[in-house]
Amino acid sequence: MKKLINHPDYVVREELEGIALAHPDLVKVHFEPNFIYRADAPVRGKVALVSGGGSGHEPMHGGFVGVGMLDAACPGAVFTSPTPDQMLEAAKVVSSGKGVLFIVKNYTGDVMNFEMAADLAMAEGMEVQSVVIDDDVAVQNSLYTAGRRGVGTTVLAEKICGGAAETGYSLSQLADLCRKVNGWGRSMGMALTSCTVPHVGKPTFDLPEDQMEIGIGIHGEPGRTRLPLKSADEIVEMLMEPIVSDLPFKSGDDVLLFVNSMGGTPLIELYIVYRKAHRFAEQHGLRVVRNLIGPYITSLEMAGCSITLLKMDEELRRFWDAPVKTPALRWG
């Protein structure tokens, strides 16, 4: 296993120490239980957004904590759900009394633990709502999932809801907006290589030199099919067809096109993927009005990519464009 780490036991702790040293202007890090939260939390008069999930998908979610996005993120061990006590403590620290929205990727452990945390937080008098993201069209059920997996749309939901929260959206308005984003987002990914979980020390799966996995999950869960390696354009078609065929897209729609690296795929390849995906969308009558290209929801050093399409309207566009200042996303 070739990694820039000291010991598998310290990967998450030392990563968090690095984040704390790097971005004290944006975030603070709480240890035991572990969570990253806005340096200026709690933000008075604002609903607090809390997300989290297994580590290994960086910058998601810790890199999205800051002005205009999340108030807190709870990292679990690599590819392992965080625990309810992390979520509860994070909610307490960032809550300003206006309510807390949990944004949860659809994996069994995450859903269960965020539900438990919501119950505990409500028992302590906080108002909490949870929205589950399940945008992956690749498979209906999966290794860690009942229903579709939550992937790329999570990044977009956190940005858009974060923008809306800054303008004073109420908890129920934010939960509605988050469900709308989830309902309008569709994703699918693929892998050229496996990744290696530090504690395991060997690749999660074997993928021969001439093979690729279409529909891969962000923990290396099996996808739809394993095929001989094809050209970038053919791969993009294999990802875009199921995405565009799934509701809710129809000709004439405005969309955001998000081309994501699984971690080990360099930018030069992502732009080759973007080129075909953009053209594919436009050939299907979709107007690409916004985009995001880079490693945002990764699977350690896995080579591969995922594509997310999000139908956009005026509301989504406004909050996508709103200022954001986090370690991983910054503009406006």
Add this chain to the structure above:
Amino acid sequence: MKKLINHPDYVVREELEGIALAHPDLVKVHFEPNFIYRADAPVRGKVALVSGGGSGHEPMHGGFVGVGMLDAACPGAVFTSPTPDQMLEAAKVVSSGKGVLFIVKNYTGDVMNFEMAADLAMAEGMEVQSVVIDDDVAVQNSLYTAGRRGVGTTVLAEKICGGAAETGYSLSQLADLCRKVNGWGRSMGMALTSCTVPHVGKPTFDLPEDQMEIGIGIHGEPGRTRLPLKSADEIVEMLMEPIVSDLPFKSGDDVLLFVNSMGGTPLIELYIVYRKAHRFAEQHGLRVVRNLIGPYITSLEMAGCSITLLKMDEELRRFWDAPVKTPALRWG
């Protein structure tokens, strides 16, 4: 070779087409000769900054074109210098009559071709100055280099000079500033794995599973030494020692700490590297006042990292903080 490409011959062209589709608000792409330039070029009253080099180091340099950074970037084939006609045509398109600064990484082909382009541009009546970046402390001469190689400080020089150019710095002031940044920046890199140049189709070098290369170049040029894999903290010490020992750092200095992914190393590992590098700097009396963490000057999908330290003063800090709006760097 596992890559998201269509054919080695089309990698750069299709990447550029992707960039053109993705960022029409920020940049335009000129084909044959190939260069990326600011969508609003030429910018009246401003010195134009032009850089370039072999492709395969993305986002450098094309991702740094836009407000507050470069006016144009000329990409060569993968790991191959661009040609003088690219640089000349780019200079013509972005020149507003206030002069053109070429920022050149110290590789023999780049230096020679930018020199030729400067001569051609001056023959056409443009005022041109060139600054060569040679910040890599790993080796004195190298496979493609007389003198030290140009690496991470290039990114910082492009940002800082780009910020200064927006405020009306003259050509000679900008050339002085760029030389100052180069004189104050030091870098060193390491690799866990090789990368594969698309046209070659196999790894540039072999690196056994238990070995790493310290002092690697961004084209896979040999470094200082090949050693058994060590912990992240030990690796950081092996990079930071030569950097800090090299002039111009002294206790009490403010520095910018830049931890860069070679392309295949995920963010979770970069923060573990950052943690140790930040502490190492502070233990040596250096105050880390700014940082940059991510894949900015890469070597295709190579796993590994490089570290750059830049001594900062008020002038450098002001222009580092200045607004920037490019595909790869955005803030303010």
